[in-house]
Amino acid sequence: MVQKRRHSVAVKIGSVTIGGSNPIVVQSMTNTDTANVETTVQQTQQLAAAGSELVRITVNTIEAAAAVAKIREKLDALGCYVPLVGDFHYNGHRLLTDYPECAQALSKYRINPGNVGFGKKRDDQFAVMIEQAILNDKPVRIGVNWGSLDQELLTKMMDVNAKKTNPLDADDVMQEALIVSALNSAEQAEKIGLSRDHIILSCKVSGVQKLISVYRNIAKRCDYALHLGLTEAGMGSKGIVASTASIGVLLQEGIGDTIRISLTPEPGGDRCNEVIVAQEILQTMGLRSFTPLVTACPGCGRTTSTVFQELADSIQAYVRSQMPIWREKYIGVEEMNLAVMGCVVNGPGESKHADIGISLPGTGENPSAPVFIDGKKTVTLKGDKIVEDFRNIVDKYVENKYSKK
Numbered sequence: 188m189v190q191k192r193r194h195s196v197a198v199k200i201g202s203v204t205i206g207g208s209n210p211i212v213v214q215s216m217t218n219t220d221t222a223n224v225e226t227t228v229q230q231t232q233q234l235a236a237a238g239s240e241l242v243r244i245t246v247n248t249i250e251a252a253a254a255v256a257k258i259r260e261k262l263d264a265l266g267c268y269v270p271l272v273g274d275f276h277y278n279g280h281r282l283l284t285d286y287p288e289c290a291q292a293l294s295k296y297r298i299n300p301g302n303v304g305f306g307k308k309r310d311d312q313f314a315v316m317i318e319q320a321i322l323n324d325k326p327v328r329i330g331v332n333w334g335s336l337d338q339e340l341l342t343k344m345m346d347v348n349a350k351k352t353n354p355l356d357a358d359d360v361m362q363e364a365l366i367v368s369a370l371n372s373a374e375q376a377e378k379i380g381l382s383r384d385h386i387i388l389s390c391k392v393s394g395v396q397k398l399i400s401v402y403r404n405i406a407k408r409c410d411y412a413l414h415l416g417l418t419e420a421g422m423g424s425k426g427i428v429a430s431t432a433s434i435g436v437l438l439q440e441g442i443g444d445t446i447r448i449s450l451t452p453e454p455g456g457d458r459c460n461e462v463i464v465a466q467e468i469l470q471t472m473g474l475r476s477f478t479p480l481v482t483a484c485p486g487c488g489r490t491t492s493t494v495f496q497e498l499a500d501s502i503q504a505y506v507r508s509q510m511p512i513w514r515e516k517y518i519g520v521e522e523m524n525l526a527v528m529g530c531v532v533n534g535p536g537e538s539k540h541a542d543i544g545i546s547l548p549g550t551g552e553n554p555s556a557p558v559f560i561d562g563k564k565t566v567t568l569k570g571d572k573i574v575e576d577f578r579n580i581v582d583k584y585v586e587n588k589y590s591k592k
Contacts, residue, residue, distance in 0.1 A: 189438065189439055189441065189472065189473065189474065190439065190440050190441040191441050192208070192441045193406050193413075193441045193442050194410055195207065195410055195411065195412045195413065195444055196383050196384050196386075196410055196411060196412060197209060197384060197412070198326050198384055198385060198386070198387055198412050199326070199384070200241060200270050200272075200294050200295045200326055201268075201270030201294035201295075202268060202270065203240050203241060203270055205387060205412045205414075205444045205445045206387070206411075206412030206413075206444040207412075209444075210474075210475050211438070211443060211444060211445060211446060211469055211474055211475060212240045212241060212444065212445040212446075213238060213239055213240050213241075213445070213446060213447075213462060213465045213466055213469070213477075214239055214240060214241035214242065214243065214272070214414075214445055214446070214447045214465075215234045215237075215239040215241075215242055215243070215447060215448075215458070215459075215461050215462050215465075216242070216243040216244070216245075216274070216447065216449075217230045217231055217234070217242060217243070217244050217245070217458070218230075218452070218458060219244075220251075221244050221245050221246060221247075221251035221254055221255070221258070222248060222250035222251045222253075222254050223254075224254050224257050224258055224261065227244060227254070227258050228258055228261045228262055228265070230458060231244070231258070231262060231267070231269065231271070232262065232265060232267045233458070233459055234269075234458065234459055234462055235267050235269035236267075236459075236511055237459035237462040237463060238462050238463075238466050238477055238478075238510075239269065239459075239462045240269065240270075241269065241270050241271075241272055241294075241295070241445070242269050242270070242271055242272065243271075243272040243273075243274050243297060243447075244258070244271055244272070244273065244274065245274050246273040246274060246275055246279070246282055246289065246293075247274075247275075247276065247277075247278070249282065249285070249286070251282075252282040252283075252285070252286040252289040253286060253289070255271070255273065255286070255288070255289040255292050255293060256288040256289060256291075256292040258271070258292075259271060259292040259293075260292075270294030270295065271292065271293050271294055271295075272293065272294060272295040272296070272297055272328070273289070273293040273295070273296050273297065274297045275296060275297060275298055275299075275316065276299055276302040276335075277302050277303075277304075279296070279298065279303070279312075279316050280303075280304075280311075280312040280313075280315035280316050280319075283296070283315070283316055283319040284315060284319065290319050290322075290323050290325070291323050293325065294325065294326075295325055295326045295327065295328060295387075296316065296319075296320055296325055296326075296327050296328070297327075297328045297330050298313070298316055298317075298327055298328070298329055298330065298372075299330050299331065299332060299335055300313070300329060300331055300337055300368050300369070300371075300372040301331065301332065301335040301336050301337045301338070301368065302335050303316070305339065306339070309337075310375070313372070313375065313376075314375075314379055317375075317376045317379045317380075317381050318379065318380075320381055320385065321379070321380050321381055325385070326384075326385040326386065326387065327376065327381065327385060327386060327387070328387040328388070328389060328414055329369055329372045329373055329376065329386065329387070329388050329389070330388075330389040330391065330414065331365050331368045331369045331372075331388075331389065331390045331391070332391045332392075332418055333361065333365060333391070333392045333393070333397075333418075334393075334418065334419070336361070336364060336365060336368065337364070337368050340364055340367065340368055340371075341360075341361065341364045344360055344363065344364050344367070345357065345360055348360045358397070362392075362397060362400060362401050362404070363404075365390040365392070365401055366390055366401060366404055366405045366408065369388045369389070369390050369405065370388075370405070370408065370409060373386050373388060373409070373411060383411070386411050386412075387411060387412045387413070387414050387444075387445070388405065388409065388411045388412070388413055388414070389413065389414035389415070389416065390402065390405055391416055391417070391418035392417070392418060393417060393418050393419045393420070395417065395429055395432050395433040396433075398417050398433040398434075398437075399433055399436050399437060402415065402437050402442050402443070403437075403440070403442065406442045412444040412445070413442065413443055413444055413445075414443075414444070414445050414446075414447070415434050415437055415438075415442070415443040415445070415446045415447075416430075416434070416446060416447040416448070416449055417429055417430045417433050417434065417448075417449060418449055419449060419451075420448065420449045420450055420451075421450070421451055422450065422451040422452075422453065423453065426448070426449070426450040426451060427448075427450065427464055430448045430449070430450070430464065430468075431464070431468055434446055434448075434468060435468060435472065438468070438469075438472060438474060439472070446465050446468070446469070447461070447465065448461040448462075448464045448465045448468075449461070450464065463507075466478070476521040476522045477510075477521055478506060478507050478510045478521055479506045479510075479520065479521065479522075479523035479524065479525055480524055480525070481499055481502055481503045481506070481525045481526070481527055482524065482525065482526040482527070482528075482537060482541060482544075483495070483496075483499035483526070483527045483528065483529075484528050484529045484530075484533060484534075484537070486529055487529075487530075488550070489529070489530040489532065489549040489550055490529035490530050490549050490550065491550045492529075492547075492548075492549075492550065494547055494573070495527055495528065495529035495547040496529075497574070498527050498545070498547065498573065498574055498577065499527040501574050501578075502525060502527055502574075502577065502578065502581070505578055505581070506523075506525070506581070513585060513589075515592070516591055516592060517585060517586075517589035517590065517591060517592070518589055518590045518591075518592055519589055519590075520585055520589045523542050523543075523584075523585070523588075523589075524540075524541045524542050524543075525541055525542065525543050525544065525581070526538045526540070526541035526543070526544035526545070527544075527545055527547070528544065528545065528546045528547065529547055529549055530546070530547070530548070530549025530550075530552060531546065531548075531549060531552055532549075534546025534547070534549075535557065535559070535564075538557070538558075538559040539559050539562045539563075540562075541559070542560070542561060542584065542588075543558070543559070543560050543580060543581060543584055544558070544559045545557070545558050545559075545568070545573075545577055546559075547573075554569065555567045555568070555569050556568045556569070556573055556577075558577065558580060560580070560584065566580075
């Protein structure tokens, strides 16, 4: 059973609130050149349509900063009001100051303490960014990353550790440095004048066990809202498994207020996959519902036909494509459960547990497919139009079962 959510301060980001007792928020990041307004608008709109509740964009050049307000304007004109988060490294203090329309158009700023500057410049440049956040009433994510950790801080902590009678492992010192960097930066931001309900923290690493350890530790030491994510998670199944293994453990323990799955897209792949994975983590854990889930068997020697696989894939794609429409019309449709099973062994039983289930014929079985609705067999489908007929059954069920808004 999922543990009670850790208490955190709620942070409002445009129309979305992170932390407190609010649902865990799904976010994503574009990989377009932000200076290219059209491609960034297009991908942002796609991510939002897939269910991303916050979308982060890179703001790294004067051209990118100049494009942000135009991107916001075009998204609004399209009816896409997803809050935009600006990702700043190295020159954010200048870009936020020189392009006030960019600072205002963004709903949140992401600041990496390791990439703000060095020595006295670091404090001054960090202060400028925080002052811009205060001026524009914008929240800030202080996002520490082990790939760009403040080297001055890490070196100092390593030197102190080396003088101890029983020094810690270097990896433990690095993890502690991540947490200290985040907490010290948050304290500094508050001293400058940024209110506690405008601060979110993250401490990202790319190792599963390290991520779990770091977040367990920081969760005990503060009540700031926490952003979860395994950085550089990787491509394909590796990235999905690693992200799920780490983030799933933390969510189970009640840690985390917003998540992002940092998948490397396959060449030509869909950026929206990271949104789908984030949603499915939350939904399969019972923390939120986003879209009807399709239960399907893996197949075996009893299912030499590929019909059930094709139907499962078709139905899963169909309900996801319909969700933007259904979500606006029907209350609770995202909680619907479907089952597409491949033979008689578990087919009827699994189908009865779903809102709508179909048990397709396995090898040597009668070439017919009984359909179960709310646990009762209602019809048997046959012939070449099973996919179309089952889709029609789903449509009618949604229309009749769920109240219209």
